[in-house]
Amino acid sequence: MSRRPPLPSALALLAAAPLAYVLATFYLPLLIMLVESLKPQGPSLYVRVLLNPDYTSIMAYSLVLAVVTTASTFLISLPAAYYLSFHVEDEVEKSRYLAAFTVPMLVNFLLKAYALMNVLSVLGLANTYAGMVIGMVYEYLPYMLLPLFSSFERVERRLLEAAQTLGARSHQVFLRVVLPLSLPGIVSGVALVFLMSFTEFVVPAMLGGVYGYTMGYLIWDLFLRYRNWPVGSALAFIVTLVSLVIVYVYTRWGLGYEA
C-alpha cells in the first residue's frame, strides 16, 4: 500500500506555474482563433481555402523553399559538426569553433539581415532566390549544427575503434556506425529547421524580393493588410497541421531505421 501525499508536492507546483502560463498565453488564444475562423462559415471555409489555387500554390512554394533550406543547412552542417566532434581534440579549441557558429544566434536579427543584405548586394544576389536561401541557411545553421554536433559527441569513441579493427575505413565507420547512432540528433535537427523555415516570412520578405512571397508572408498579409482574420487563421491552422503531419511521418520513418 502506497500512501499518497495529501497535497500536491511543492515540486509539482513548480511545474504548474509555467504550465498555467503556457495555457493562458498559447493554447487558450489558439483555441479562440480556431473558433473565430469557424464563426462566419463553419468548416466550409477550410475546404474553400484548401481548394483555392492561389493559396495552395503559395503553400507548395513555401514547402519547396523549406525543403531547399533544410537540405542546404543539413549539407553544410554535417561536415562541420563531424569535423568539430571527431577531429578537434582540444576541448578549448572545440568550444571556440562552436561559439563561432552559435554567436550569430545572439545578435539582433535585423542587424544581421541588413548586414547580409549589403553582402548580397555586392555579390549581385540581393532580391534573388539564391540570396533568400543564403539568408535562410544563415539563420537556421545553428539549429541544425548543434543537434548534429551533440549527437556525434554522444557516439562512444570505442565503437569507432572496434569498427576499424573489423576492417572498416573511415567512410565505412561513418556510414555504418556514426550515422545510425547519431540518427536521433539528425532527425531532430532536420525537423526543427524544416518546421521553422516552412512558416518563416521575415527572411524571404527582406531578402527575397519577388521570390519572397511565402506562406508566412501571405498569412501576415491576410491578418494585417486585408484584416481577413478567418482566412488568415484557417491558413495558419492548415500550415501547422501540414507541418506536424510531415514531421510526424518523417520522424517515424527516420527513427524506424534505428529499430
Next chain:
Amino acid sequence: MARGVEVRVENVSKVFRDRGVTQALRGVSLTVRKGELFSILGPSGCGKTTLLRILAGLLKPDEGRVFFDGVDVTDVPAYERPIGMVFQDLALFPHLTVYRNVSFSLEIAGWPSDRIERRVREVLQLVRLPYEEFAHRKISQLSGGQQQRVAIARALAREPKLLLLDEPFSHLDYKIRIELIHELKRLQRETGVTTIYVTHDRNEAMLLSDRLAVMKDGVVQQVGTPEEVYRSPANAFVASFLGEVNIIPAKAVNGLIKLGDLEISLERLLPGLGNYTGDVLLLLRPESISLTPPGGDGALRFRVQLAEKVFLGPYTKLLFSGWGDIRLEALAPTREAAPLEPGSVVDVYVEASEMRVYTD
C-alpha cells in the same frame, strides 16, 4: 593448423598524456610465436593496453617497429591488419543485432550474403551461442557472459591471424570468468590464431597462457612460461606480482649472510656470489616453507614462533615471527598445520634451491 602470425615488437617506445596521466612504453621488445596464447600481465598504468593498441594499429609508436611474420606493419592502419580485437568494454554495436555485429567485418569485406550467413552460424557455434536463439537479439537483451561471447565471435568472424584481448572478462563474476577463460583456451587451440591477452590478474594469466610477459612502468620485466616466471622471477616485483612471497632483506659480508642464528653462504643459493658484500633481498614463496624436514641435506632450518593461523580449507596460512622484525608467511597442508597453536616455537625447513637471491 596454426594460421596465426608471429608477432615481433622491436624496441617500441611511446609517451602520451591521457587525462593528466602520462602513459609510456620504454624500449619494449618481445616475440610472440605463431599460434601462441600469450599474456601481457601487469598492474594498471604499466603500458600493457598501450602495447596492445599499438599491435592493433590504433596507436602509432614514437619509436620502434612492429612485425607480423617478419613484415614491418608499423605504419599499416588498423583496418588493414589481419586482426580481431576484444575490448575491455566490449564495444559491441548497440544499434545492430547479434547477427549484424558478427557479420560486420564480413559485410565490410564484401562477402556474399549466403556465405556470411554460413560463417555467422559457424562462429556462433564456436562460441556456443545457439544461432536460432541468439542471432536476432539486440545486444541489450544479452547477459554479460553472452555479450562476451558475441564480442569474441565478432573478432573471430573473418578468421584473423592475430586475436587481441584487452581484459575482456574483468567485470564478470569469478565463475563465468573461469568458464570463459577455458572456452577461450579451447577456441584458441581449435583455430590456431595467435592470441595476445592483456590482464592485471595473475590467475587468469597463469591459467591461460603458453607464455607471458610481466610489465611494469612501461618496461617488460620478464618473459617466460607461467612456471618459469613464477618459480624464477627476474626480480622482486615479478615475484610479488605473480603470487604471495616473503621478501627478506639481508646484509652480505664476503658472501655470507646471517639470518637469525643461521649463517648462509650465498654461493649455495646463487653461484658466483662467493665474495659479495652489500645488501641483498631473499625471496621465498610461502609454499616453499615446510614443517617437516625434507629428505636431502640441502635444507635450511629456521627456528620460528607461530604468530597467527589462517584457515583456507585444504591449506592453512601460517604467520611466523622469526628473528628481528622478520615475519615469515608459510602455506602448509591443513593436516600438517592443525596441531600447531599460536605461540608455539617450531623448526621450519627451506630447500636452498627454493630461495632466490637478488643483489639489487
